[in-house]
Amino acid sequence: MPTLVEPKLIAGNANLPLARAMARRMSMHRGMNVDLVDARVERFNDGEIFVEVFENVRGEDMFIVQPTSNPANDNLMELLIMTDALRRSSAARITAVIPYFGYARQDRRTKARTPISSKLVANMMVGAGIERVLTMDLHAAQIQGFFDIPVDNLYAAPVFALDIKERFEGHLDEVTVVSPDVGGVARARELATRIGGQLAIVDKRREKAGEVAGMTVIGDVQDRRCLIVDDLCDTAGTLVKAAEVLMENGASEVHAYITHGVLSGPAVERITNSVMKSLVITDTIAPTEAVQGAPNIRIVPTAPVFAQAILNIWNGTSVSSLFNTEMLEPLYEGQFKD
Template sequence: MKQKEELKDSTVVFALSASKGLAQEICDILDLPLGKCDVHHFADGEILVELGESVRGKDVFFVQSTNRPVNDNLMELLIGIDACMRASARSINCVIPYFGYARQDRKAKPRQPISSKLIATMLERAGANRVITMDLHAAQIQGYFDIPADDLNTLPLIAEYLKNKDGLNLEDIVVVSPDHGGTVRARRLADRLGAPVAIIDKRRPKPNVAVAMNLLGEVDGKVAVVIDDMVDTAGTLTSGINMLYEKGAKQVIAACAHGVLSGPAIDRLKSANLAEFIVTNTIDQAENKAKYEEMTVLSVAPLAAAAIEAIEENESLSTALNAAVSYTDQK
């Protein structure tokens, strides 16, 4: 294993605009100083990323989610990669906790782009050597890269939180998928909690609009835990919450990896009678947390730090991530 001093000499972690807090948490766990990097946004919309220290011969890790403003955050990452490539970095690794454009993963109808493939190509062409993502909206996106791409799963963090939550009896839980597409995710969480699964049958008349139609499974007298990969406008979620209460759920908890929370999302969550909304900090939630007290934010920093350390030490990524979840549980 690399000693801490050796890790410091060979590894640099840079924070870009979207993920400064998360990057600092990762560095604290790794006992590394946060890399010196300045990001400038000019009046005409152009972006400049300036590295404040040498990266020659070093392994660079950029931490940057590509959430709103998606294109600015993506350009920061691309320009940062180019800066490191031209400064002779040994390797350039992108930690992208939330991967923007992931919902454009296929041609849903004629003449549509596959934008997530385009983003993968842009990152590679810019000079990225590896990508680390978390809970990709569509698993096939991992295959859009011709460089190593590791997709980390935040479900273990959510499961451990629920297992150790005061006043929550695991025997009362039913894990609910908000649609048929999320059934595998719900089953994985249910297996960790030893709980049954229910599925909301819905239709989506247009993007960002969904209507819950029916419920497959029983939630009467139970605590329903709705699990999804992301919550955007919260329209799908709140529609499902109303149905769960109508079907007899005594309490509803919602959980997701990515709290996109666009437009009316926070107001909808406030009025949805949720017992708790659990989200991770793949997207910074400081502003939303101040508005919505029932939000619990779990940090993915231990997962990202474990991945970086495993990569640097050429160790098993799965073993490192399992240890990271145990570490998080102890905190």
């Protein structure tokens, strides 16, 4: 049975524009005003984080919007301390809406005497009092098993499929979806299936961590419009190199669709100067001014799908229905028009 209380959103400092956009979308769906809960999330002079909630949240269904992006440790601590504040204020349920889940790349032991930081972060969240997690495109599916609470992992692929069908209308038969490595084949195949495109793989060989020694294209990309698909882009070195290799193998043009635009260090400059016609990212991580000003970087919104997912969780209805591209079409109507 649906709960009688209204869903309430509260946000940390990691991505306030996205949190406000979610609230606006929820207001549209509910036909009533949904505002972020009034609170302050501040730092003392020594860097300690302090949270104070100014509204009564006793018995409320609370959703904390806080990606754990850069600075990952500060944003993670904000999330944990906000959770503790809400729990001690007698909130009925606390759901963490984490559009980008930091530490996701540390999901296994790659060599001796290394941590599994994703599991540690999951333990910290559960220990703080989080009762459910809503996220998007986890780096590895097994991270869901690190939690002893429900985890809803949304996918950017249905949103990307809508954008691709709009941008490449009339040319979808020329599109090839490319995985930048063997590990991402399942993700690329899923998107290719959604748009009816072909599939190719860039197989990369490393001699040492962080350095790509060589790349080989598996599949025919001659005269094809290639779309590189991945869950995140950090320094963009591998992405830019993959685009160059595709062009050398006869691709007519190269675009990239990346869920999480980490884009640290020289990433924006590399992308701006690359052979890629465009890089499409979502707003799960708040874009910097450099990202917003880059001529070949475009940002697609995730607020519509997150807002609907929050309402579905609150209502006790299906979240997996949002994995369907057709289900998202009404939510994104007019979003991808120039």
